[in-house]
Amino acid sequence: MSIYRETAIILDHGEGGAATNRLVQNLFFKHLGAPTVPEDATIVPGNDRLAITTDSFVVRPAEFPGGNIGKLAVCGTVNDLAVMGAKPVYLTAGYILEEGLSLEILERIVIAMAQTAREAGVSIIAGDTKVVGKGDADGIFINTTGVGFVPADRNLSSASVKPGDAIIVSGTIAEHGIAVMVARESFGISGDLQSDCQPLADLAEALIAVVPQVRCMRDPTRGGVATTLLEIATASNVGMILNEMAIPLRRPVRAACDLLGIDPLYVACEGRFLAIVPDELKEEALLALRRHPRGKNASIIGQAVVSPKGVHLETINGGERPLIALEGAQLPRIC
Amino acid sequence: MSIYRETAIILDHGEGGAATNRLVQNLFFKHLGAPTVPEDATIVPGNDRLAITTDSFVVRPAEFPGGNIGKLAVCGTVNDLAVMGAKPVYLTAGYILEEGLSLEILERIVIAMAQTAREAGVSIIAGDTKVVGKGDADGIFINTTGVGFVPADRNLSSASVKPGDAIIVSGTIAEHGIAVMVARESFGISGDLQSDCQPLADLAEALIAVVPQVRCMRDPTRGGVATTLLEIATASNVGMILNEMAIPLRRPVRAACDLLGIDPLYVACEGRFLAIVPDELKEEALLALRRHPRGKNASIIGQAVVSPKGVHLETINGGERPLIALEGAQLPRIC
Numbered sequence: 001m002s003i004y005r006e007t008a009i010i011l012d013h014g015e016g017g018a019a020t021n022r023l024v025q026n027l028f029f030k031h032l033g034a035p036t037v038p039e040d041a042t043i044v045p046g047n048d049r050l051a052i053t054t055d056s057f058v059v060r061p062a063e064f065p066g067g068n069i070g071k072l073a074v075c076g077t078v079n080d081l082a083v084m085g086a087k088p089v090y091l092t093a094g095y096i097l098e099e100g101l102s103l104e105i106l107e108r109i110v111i112a113m114a115q116t117a118r119e120a121g122v123s124i125i126a127g128d129t130k131v132v133g134k135g136d137a138d139g140i141f142i143n144t145t146g147v148g149f150v151p152a153d154r155n156l157s158s159a160s161v162k163p164g165d166a167i168i169v170s171g172t173i174a175e176h177g178i179a180v181m182v183a184r185e186s187f188g189i190s191g192d193l194q195s196d197c198q199p200l201a202d203l204a205e206a207l208i209a210v211v212p213q214v215r216c217m218r219d220p221t222r223g224g225v226a227t228t229l230l231e232i233a234t235a236s237n238v239g240m241i242l243n244e245m246a247i248p249l250r251r252p253v254r255a256a257c258d259l260l261g262i263d264p265l266y267v268a269c270e271g272r273f274l275a276i277v278p279d280e281l282k283e284e285a286l287l288a289l290r291r292h293p294r295g296k297n298a299s300i301i302g303q304a305v306v307s308p309k310g311v312h313l314e315t316i317n318g319g320e321r322p323l324i325a326l327e328g329a330q331l332p333r334i335c
Numbered sequence: 336m337s338i339y340r341e342t343a344i345i346l347d348h349g350e351g352g353a354a355t356n357r358l359v360q361n362l363f364f365k366h367l368g369a370p371t372v373p374e375d376a377t378i379v380p381g382n383d384r385l386a387i388t389t390d391s392f393v394v395r396p397a398e399f400p401g402g403n404i405g406k407l408a409v410c411g412t413v414n415d416l417a418v419m420g421a422k423p424v425y426l427t428a429g430y431i432l433e434e435g436l437s438l439e440i441l442e443r444i445v446i447a448m449a450q451t452a453r454e455a456g457v458s459i460i461a462g463d464t465k466v467v468g469k470g471d472a473d474g475i476f477i478n479t480t481g482v483g484f485v486p487a488d489r490n491l492s493s494a495s496v497k498p499g500d501a502i503i504v505s506g507t508i509a510e511h512g513i514a515v516m517v518a519r520e521s522f523g524i525s526g527d528l529q530s531d532c533q534p535l536a537d538l539a540e541a542l543i544a545v546v547p548q549v550r551c552m553r554d555p556t557r558g559g560v561a562t563t564l565l566e567i568a569t570a571s572n573v574g575m576i577l578n579e580m581a582i583p584l585r586r587p588v589r590a591a592c593d594l595l596g597i598d599p600l601y602v603a604c605e606g607r608f609l610a611i612v613p614d615e616l617k618e619e620a621l622l623a624l625r626r627h628p629r630g631k632n633a634s635i636i637g638q639a640v641v642s643p644k645g646v647h648l649e650t651i652n653g654g655e656r657p658l659i660a661l662e663g664a665q666l667p668r669i670c
Contacts (some may be wrong), residue, residue, distance in 0.1 A: 012663025016557030019663050054427035054480060058465045092389035094478040096431070126480075130393045132668065136473040143429040145389055145461075145480035222351030328347025328354050333467065 009101040014131025023129065027107055031114040032093075032124050048149035051086035053077060056143040060333045062109065064183040066175075066195030067270075069142055070109035074116040075199050075270055076221065076335060077146040082204040083217035083273050085156040086148030091117060092126040094143040099134045109140065120199035122146070154208070160215045161236035166282035167302040168275045170203060170295045171196065172248040173225055177267035178256050180334045189259065191252035198271035203294040207275060210288035215276045219269065221335055226265040226323040228274060229311045233304070240311045242302035242323075265313070266326060268334050276304065344436040349466025358464065362442055366449040367428075367459050383484040386421035388412060391478040395668045397444065399518040401510075401530030402605075404477055405444035409451040410534050410605055411556065411670060412481040417539040418552035418608050420491040421483030426452060427461040429478040434469045444475065455534035457481070489543070495550045496571035501617035502637040503610045505538060505630045506531065507583040508560055512602035513591050515669045524594065526587035533606035538629040542610060545623035550611045554604065556670055561600040561658040563609060564646045568639070575646045577637035577658075600648070601661060603669050611639065 005022075012019035055076050062069040074091065081088040093113065097106070117124050175196040182189050204217060220228040225247075233240050242265075249264055257264045271294070277285045282300055289295035311323040340357075347354035390411045397404040409426065416423040428448065432441070452459050510531040517524050539552060555563040560582075568575050577600075584599055592599045606629070612620045617635055624630035646658040 010663075011667050015661075015663045015667060016562060017661040017663050020557075021660075050425075050482070052425060052427060052461050052480075052482060054429045054461045054478070055463045056429040056431050056465045056478060058431060058467050058471075060471075090385075090387055092387060092480050094389045094391040094429075094480070096391050096393060096476055126387050126389045128390045128478075130391045130476075130670075132393050132473060135470065136393075136395075137476075138467060138471040141431055141465075141472075141476065143389070143391060143463075143478035143480075145387075145427050145429070145478075147385070147387060147482065222355075227351060325356075326350075326352040328345075328350045328352050332346050332350060335465075 007103055009097045009099055009103065009131055011099050011131050011133060014097065014129055020129065027110060028127060031110045048151055051081055051084050051148045051150050052145065053080040054143065054145040055080065056141060057335055058141050058333055059180060059335055060138060061183055062105065062139050064180045064195055065193060066179055067197040068109050068112050069140060070113035071116045072197050072270060072335060073142040073144045074113050074120060075197050077144040078120045078122060078199045078201055079219045081146045081148040082201040083219050084150060085154040085208065086150045088120060088122045088146055088148040088201050090147040091122050091124045092145045093124050094128045096137055096141040097129065097131045098137040098139050099131060101139055106140065116199060120201055156214065156216045158216045158218065158232045158235040161232060161238050161276050161304050163238055163304050163306045164279045165215060165276050165304040166279050166300050167240060167304065168277065168282065168285055168289065169225065169248065169272060169299055169301050170275065170289055171272045171297040172250050173269050173272060174249065174253050174257065174264035174267035176270040177331050177334045178253050181331050182256060189256050191256065193252055193256060196269055196271035198294060200271065200273055200294065203289065203292050204273065206292045207285060207288050211277055211281045211285045213278055213281060214285065217273045217275045219273045221268045221270060224266040224268055225274065226311060227325065230323065230325055232276065233311055238304040239307050239309045240302055240304050242311065242313045244313055244315045246299050246301045248297045248299045265323060267331065270335065342438055344432045344434055344438065344441065344466055346434050346466050346468060349432065349464055355464065362445060363462060366445045383486055386416055386419050386483045386485050387480065388415040389478065389480040390415065391476060392670055393476050393668055394515060394670055395473060396518055397440065397474050399515045399530055400528060401514055402532040403444050403447050404475060405448035406451045407532050407605060407670060408477040408479045409448050409455060410532050412479040413455045413457060413534045413536055414554045416481045416483040417536040418554050419485060420489040420543065421485045423455060423457045423481055423483040423536050425482040426457050426459045427480045428459050429463045431472055431476040432464065432466045433472040433474050434466060436474055441475065451534060455536055491549065491551045493551045493553065493567045493570040496567060496573050496611050496639050498573055498639050498641040499614045500550060500611050500639040501614050501635050502575060502639065503612065503617065503620055503624065504560065504583065504607060504634055504636050505610065505624055506607045506632040507585050508604050508607060509584065509588050509592065509599035509602035511605040512666050512669045513588050516666050517591060524591055526591065528587055528591060531604055531606035533629060535606065535608055535629065538624065538627050539608065541627045542620060542623050546612055546616045546620045548613055548616060552608045552610045554608045556603045556605060558661065559601040559603055560609065561646060562660065565658065565660055567611065568646055573639040574642050574644045575637055575639050577646065577648045579648055579650045581634050581636045583632045583634045600658060602666065605670065
């Protein structure tokens with residue numbers, strides 16, 4: 001890249017002097033804009049509540065089918081705000097770069113952040129860059145922190161689920177984790193495996209507009225659908241019964257899971273949410289999601305119950321098995 | 336540590352399952368409290384402006400005389416808000432941990448964060464933990480993002496400095512960078528070298544209360560006093576003349592700088608700020624700082640001028656030299 005004297009990250013890029021300035025001006029500001037908050041946008045809406053969330057991203061490889069760590073870092077944080085019922089407004093971005101990281105890769109990552117931020121309607125208003133020596137990090141880590149506002153009349157909570165409520169997933173599951181895993185290790189699997197990574201704020205708003213009574217939404221990232229539902233079930237002191245047949249799963253993802261011996265219910269999504277709604281509103285909710293391009297494979301996958309507690313899966317072959325909390329992960333470093 | 340099954344970080348601690356939950360409950364929540372925002376505190380003040388800043392910390396070693404990466408991560412971000420004239424309110428904390436990191440060290444770091452946050456009057460309201468494999472990071476990296484509010488009538492800006500204005504530093508300089516450097520490399524230097532790392536929000540408020548006309552404040556972290564003043568001089572299109580004799584520098588720090596061939600004006604402070612005030616208010620400003628325990632060594636170190644542009648140092652022996660922007664750092668990974 002001719003605009004730099006360098007083609008890869010050097011330690012000086014992280015030290016706040018002329019080299020840092022060059023990197024920030026010629027790469028970060030070029031694509032993300034300088035981090036100045038427009039004066040009128042900083043006035044905080046009257047009675048809305050502030051929502052804040054933070055996430056660090058360490059995915060390996062940094063680029064994978066369907067996205068890269070930059071796109072993921074925007075989606076992950078925007079989606080955490082969206083499922084709280086917040087309208088995402090601002091993001092910050094903190095980069096930890098390893099000496100030797102290619103500036104070409106870094107630029108692709110920053111371009112993806114800029115595009116995804118535009119798509120999600122958020123401004124990246126503050127940034128920070130640190131560089132560590134070769135071997136002291138693994139290419140690139142990104143922290144994004146998101147700030148949004150929850151309209152005064154919204155109160156989504158994982159503790160508000162009632163027996164009888166319907167459990168909806170906004171699309172096909174397990175695609176992000178499997179795409180990253182296969183990109184990292186290959187295993188000789190090819191197939192059409194793409195991350196589902198996408199921002200969900202507009203889809204969440206589309207649902208709330210039609211069904212403001214939605215109890216809660218959650219994005220099933222680390223730990224997947226099973227772990228996320230276990231957390232909600234515990235918080236609300238209910239049980240949940242899932243219908244395996246209703247869980248949307250693309251054929252190549254199912255094949256890869258079978259081959260690797262991985263349960264897709266524990267694999268991370270980065271562009272899906274779970275929504276729990278009162279039973280009598282489930283069809284309206286499903287329609288609201290399916291009408292939206294990001295929710296066209298939405299499906300009602302289960303129901304909250306008084307007992308048994310925990311989360312149980314009614315399997316395709318008529319059996320039933322409990323979904324338990326895993327000690328750790330099947331797939332490390334997928335986000 | 337008997338409350339864990341482990342004595343060091345394992346990959347599963349970062350994967351969102353039972354091991355993560357154990358770490359979060361038994362270590363992070365134990366010291367920092369669970370990240371629930373008290374409902375009444377989330378209402379955003381009417382006409383105040385939101386201030387947001389982010390910083391990642393990669394200091395090596397993670398523990399150094401006068402602090403550790405946890406204390407530093409709180410101070411660094413609180414101080415970035417304070418010098419904007421914002422009252423710091425919330426922090427988020429994102430941890431990237433290397434497999435094998437001692438839980439004892441991690442606990443000391445988290446305890447320091449909790450203590451420093453209390454001292455600074457901020458709540459840590461969101462957190463995230465990722466774990467990467469051995470060799471994929473260097474012990475621990477922490478991102479902190481801070482949210483604060485700038486009262487409607489405050490407008491501090493690096494671009495508002497006028498010729499004639501006085502330049503004040505809130506205390507002795509270069510202590511953080513030198514303390515970390517010596518802790519890392521030893522060099523056979525002993526001496527009383529302690530980081531100056533401390534939160535400055537109360538000191539900044541004490542100054543503004545007495546001299547609301549303060550033009551701007553900045554904390555001279557990476558790149559030190561020289562780099563920070565160069566940025567302000569450029570933004571305000573003024574020159575600056577510094578008086579070397581007036582710059583407060585502790586004897587052991589001066590000795591270490593001489594020995595290592597390092598210019599203390601380029602060494603990071605983490606518990607000092609530069610304040611630029613109208614000339615006629617400089618004595619009130621100085622007194623306001625010196626009355627406060629965190630500002631008792633404050634000193635007027637120079638003046639803004641029409642020309643020459645840039646920053647010039649009048650040396651102790653009567654000479655003058657320009658302070659120029661460095662390409663990178665004299666001391667990598669000090670924050």
